[in-house]
Amino acid sequence: MGFGRFSYTPILPGMMTDLGLTPANAGLIAAANFIGYLLGAIAAGYGWAAGRERAIALSALAATAALLLAMGLTSSLLLFSLIRFLAGVASAFTMIFTSAIVLSRGMAAGNPHVQSVHFGGVGMGIALSSLMVFLLPAGGFGLFASWQAAWFGGAVIACLGTVIVAVLLPEGPAAGKSGEAEKPLVWTRPLVVVTLTYGLFGFGYIITATFLVAMARQGASDHTVEFLAWFITGLSAAVSVHIWRRAVPRLGIVGVYLAGLLVEAIGLVLTVSLPSPYAPLIGGLLLGLTFIMVTAYGLQIGRALAPASPRKALAFMTAAFGVGQIAGPLVAGWLAQGSGSFTASTLLAAGVLLFCAALTGLEIRRIVAAAGA
Template structure:
């Protein structure tokens, strides 16, 4: 007899596609298109690294606020409506970025965009991943999170193809934000047509039990937050780093394109290592690989440094994000949505601090070497914590 909450296999493709497009819009464009657009803004608006870090941190403050708000259960039964509303808001906010040159307004807009991206990530994931889990299909997660990488790659290509002089009096960076808004609008329409009504369990309206903070869950959440600090420094400033000393914009375009393409397939590729290493082992290895990638960013000469850095960033940060959340959900089976929300909040705290510290250190030292090495050290510390706690985490999750 078929379980009533089991999702038919033929319904999974549009669901996974809706998740991928939603993540491409909210994360690839709503959050990460700031990275390839930033060098043009810094040049044409005379923004300092500290200014750029402030704008980035405002986005992450919004992401934190959205993640915390999502954990209170007010959206139970209304996940689809909240997700689509957040995608519409993302489109509007991308448009708004091209309509001002004020540092204060940039920060406010990016704050709101952070809220919208957190809502989309949490509530769309609740719908899509629950249906993949109900059907026992691991490919849904790969496609869903792969959308972030596709969004990054498309945003990089869009910025690269824009004429240097912009369009009809618009600066290049303004045209990039407007182009992102157009892509986001189209994506939102497609998601609205494909996204199912809610999580597969049929219990979306029920409130979860209070979250129980076991030692493994505390450790995983801590490392997840520190990972947010470590990865975001390169994710924010990689293209700006690539522009330093480059004769044209090709290297910065390729660095971010490689980041996106490697991110798009990373979860699928890393999944092949799960049977041998387990999810916790893959999570640990991802932290180590990204830490090494950050060291190579400052150790290798240009143009190889940003290209290798982009490859290793893309190959790990989506996977670590996805598997970290999966581990957190497994450690809190009675309150998985709360675990997801609080881990996302910890991630958000790390992301807030990262750009501020990196911008300040880069402005003081004149390069991004010191903040990049700091980020690598933080990731190595995370790997050490997981290694020390690994036996307990595996015992608690069976992963």
Template sequence: MSKGHSDQVSLVKTALAGAIAMAAAMGFGRFSFTPILPSMMTGLGLSSADAGLIAAGNFAGYLAGAVLGAYGWAAGRERLVALGALLTTALALAAMGLSESVVAFVIIRFVAGLASAFAMIFTSSIVLGHAAARGSDHVQSAHFGGVGMGIATSSLMVMLIGWLSTEEANSFRTDWFTGAALSFLAFLIVWRLLPAAPARAGEAHSEPPLTWRKPLALVTLSYGLFGFGYVITATFIVAMARLGQAGQTIEFLTWFLTGCTAAVSIFVWRPVMLRVGLAGVYVAGLLVEAAGVLATVLLPFPYAPLIGGASLGATFIMITAYGLRIGRTLSPQSPRRALAFMTAAFGVGQIAGPLVAGWLAETTGSFTGPTVLAALALVACALLVVPVYRRIG
């Protein structure tokens, strides 16, 4: 076997390991809560405020993991930390099926959020490092497409369990246990396929402090508000379909379409980015997502959740990825610091979103208010970038 062919096979294995890791850590570890939530609310009598609090616990854990992951303590141990995080994800999913109290759910989801952040950060550093070393442009799309693959698979899992379950009130426990088993299987596969981090050309240099010029400040604020806007729909869209009595098939298709469109979103939006630039594709994605969010309350069933889910999946991963690229572009001397601040802003938005939406839904008896608020937040994200549009490119 030639060296070139061997390198190609190795890179395919690395990309596959990354996609499976992202499917487990993000698709299951973070986002399977969305299709499982309606059964939890029915079976345990959870309120919308309870659901928002549990979701916020997960995003708080993710924020903590993102901040901790920015330091250099894992240098040389990236593979070990990534695998440990995947194993912790599986254990946390199983623990959700054994618990009943809101406090326990919040703690477990915090741990799951922490693990998903570590898995994302350190798996990505390995996979994207090998891709950069070999000059591959396609590995990033496959790697982050794993998130959508996990979302779609978790939706399919919940639907099948719902069809087979004889006790709907307790089907959420089977959902969590099955998700844990699939995540453990993913851990075993990634353990076999994931290589060690590529050798560094030299020690990482110390970056200077960020210079907070207007473009970077506005983009960071926009990115944080995006975290608030997208997560409201990402958390409650299946619960909204359940409240609208859309039926089990529509509930399944809503989150399944979200996953399928998310899996290909970066690949599909890349030609748009090449044509209109980073700022253009970022703004376009926000406006498309805002329209999709509004569709979930303005259109009749069954179209509302289906179009809303497809629009959400088609945009949120792309906006996340290109938003961070904008941050790096605006701070070429301190890219890691810029990413850390933007991730922190995004994390704060994600924590606030479910809390505010859950409280509003509990107060008004409807998710219409929180959804309109989410759409307005996404439009505001786009408007914040307009004053510095030319500076971003």
């Protein structure tokens, strides 16, 4: 998933240089991916997948590898958007159905490390994709440019990863629940608030997550800063859930969710206020330390708020997240196209995250009481 969802970020600057893509073009391609993610999340919320979670998850991972390969075989804006749309559907299915299996079994086993390892894998994929792009020769390989070779390399790694997952992934959710139909989702006030802030968080984080490397290229004298910014993002994301878990006994899961929103908002401001090369490095560090953790704990809170229909809650929250992700790149690309920089869009994203933090803070007692977290 780290390659399927986020390798677009380190590959994007090379595509913009070689193909003449504008920030608006880049935002459109990213938005297509998130439209697919949204529709995939909505589709996953229905009962058709009960008992088939493992097969669907593995199929989605195999599709991710094939779609990574396809990105290197075209230079068409329309085809880029279509491929990334399909990759978004695959990402949503992977997230929802692997999480349904892995997290339920982790909870049944009483093992708190399962969640950290599960979501940490995305961060490792981000770091590895950054390292791969950095190590590729600038001129590419013969007939293929470096950005094409990066997509091909990601496809190979994703294919190998899919084989490993096929060996390790259990048959279905714990306690034989995969074949049981869930009850209708009940929308309580705490669940509405968490879903809203989760969706707005999708808007806030994705702007930097999409354009961080392009922002680093604007102020850097070589590609090292680009590589380090996204590499640091991935490594910090890989350990973020584990690090923040230590704060749960003191702050609670909802308190950690709130703290993550605040820290990420600060990171976004620093991304456009610190001098180069520190801005993208610090911004990447704080982005990595928060976005997967907020994603993970947000979903955990949603499951706790809807114990009779956790899969539906997870799917609807992922859908809200997807709406935010669609709007983020479009707005950022449009603003950058007009201003020549990503400063305005990044500050807008920071403001949205601060609003999410404020809303969560106002409702935290109700959320904690309802979720027991």
